[in-house]
Amino acid sequence: MPSLPETPMSPSPVSASVPPTCRMVRIVAADRLEVVEAPPPRLREAGDLLIRTAVCGICSGDLMPWYLTRKIGTVLGHEMVGWAVEVGQDVRGIAVGDLVFFHHHAPCGRCDHCRRKAFVHCPQWRKSRIEPGGMSEWIRVPADIVAHDCFAVNDLTPDQAMFIEPLGCCVKALRRVPSDIAGSTGVVVGCGVMGMLNLMTARAFGAARLLAVEPDPIRARLARKYGADMVLSPEQARSDTRQIADWVVIGPGHPDVIRDALHYVRPAGTAILFTPTPDGVTTNLDLGESYFREVSLIPSYSCGPEDTREAYNLLRMGQVDPRPLITHRFPLSEAQTAFDTARAGGAALKVVVEMHRERPT
Numbered sequence: 001m002p003s004l005p006e007t008p009m010s011p012s013p014v015s016a017s018v019p020p021t022c023r024m025v026r027i028v029a030a031d032r033l034e035v036v037e038a039p040p041p042r043l044r045e046a047g048d049l050l051i052r053t054a055v056c057g058i059c060s061g062d063l064m065p066w067y068l069t070r071k072i073g074t075v076l077g078h079e080m081v082g083w084a085v086e087v088g089q090d091v092r093g094i095a096v097g098d099l100v101f102f103h104h105h106a107p108c109g110r111c112d113h114c115r116r117k118a119f120v121h122c123p124q125w126r127k128s129r130i131e132p133g134g135m136s137e138w139i140r141v142p143a144d145i146v147a148h149d150c151f152a153v154n155d156l157t158p159d160q161a162m163f164i165e166p167l168g169c170c171v172k173a174l175r176r177v178p179s180d181i182a183g184s185t186g187v188v189v190g191c192g193v194m195g196m197l198n199l200m201t202a203r204a205f206g207a208a209r210l211l212a213v214e215p216d217p218i219r220a221r222l223a224r225k226y227g228a229d230m231v232l233s234p235e236q237a238r239s240d241t242r243q244i245a246d247w248v249v250i251g252p253g254h255p256d257v258i259r260d261a262l263h264y265v266r267p268a269g270t271a272i273l274f275t276p277t278p279d280g281v282t283t284n285l286d287l288g289e290s291y292f293r294e295v296s297l298i299p300s301y302s303c304g305p306e307d308t309r310e311a312y313n314l315l316r317m318g319q320v321d322p323r324p325l326i327t328h329r330f331p332l333s334e335a336q337t338a339f340d341t342a343r344a345g346g347a348a349l350k351v352v353v354e355m356h357r358e359r360p361t
Helices: 065-070 123-127 143-148 164-175 193-204 217-225 234-240 255-262 287-293 305-316 332-344
Strands: 010-014 022-029 032-038 049-057 079-087 099-102 138-141 150-152 185-189 209-213 230-232 245-250 265-273 296-299 326-331 350-354 358-360
Touching: 022 065, 022 332, 032 332, 049 099, 079 138, 079 164, 079 358, 099 138, 143 150, 164 193, 164 245, 164 305, 185 193, 185 255, 193 209, 193 217, 209 217, 209 234, 217 230, 230 234, 234 255, 245 255, 255 265, 265 287, 326 332, 332 350
Parallel strands: 010 358, 185 209, 185 245, 209 230, 245 265, 265 296, 326 350
Antiparallel strands: 022 032, 049 079, 049 138, 049 350, 079 099, 099 150
């Protein structure tokens, strides 16, 4: 499918007046979206921000039918970045015109979960949300998110800043490995865009040897380009990677993949469960075998403020440059085509929906 030219966003300012209506992408079925018009959100509290959206990426999670079925009627997208147009009087550190990163959830910073740095389990994290969603021309960032996981990123381009949230998920996953990533041997299973980001992050953290497991020949070739020392098919991995890895990141949420990946981990190593299995799907594991090998199976869900800040630092310092992973760009009016392209996989890695290419005044 055709993609838009990969031209840089113009630095020229444009008028930032808020229109009476704006376009947004609503989920109407597990495989169908619609572009609708509605009044744009407006500030409600003194700590809110109003954002003119630049771009929003399509997340791997946005492609899981069981997840989208639960989200019917909502606005798609959470990998967004944009410019601050209206800034509540209580907001600090962000000014009108700033390019802003904001998470779609944020913790309270005070509860027991937050003190343990288990941010995604904070009740406030689960309740908080942007209005109406990432694929909207205008977004209200509520005060609770502004206060805890939102900051100006004027030293990044919109294409870079869009990756802060997904890269933060990789940072969190690899930080959950108890041993040091530096000097380690790791395996990344599944080389879609998140697998590529996990390879890049592991390299930035100093991994000595990285293997990837990927059946698609196009993605296998790209995995070598983006950090893997060796790429194996699942069939090769079953025989050639038994108990060699200090850690494994398991991308696909599929029981067979999870079972295979556990065999790549050496005794006392770690397997990171990066993606959930669908609701109601169980995975049969030989826990006795894992017990005697002392293999740790650790889930890693989303990311918190410390992870997004570290992701931002990796980007601004040039330790990770994910921009080459952007393979397709579409305007908001072609959101369904963008979604279908991302779901087709293969050569499509990061598919981006663009809304405003100009920086507002």
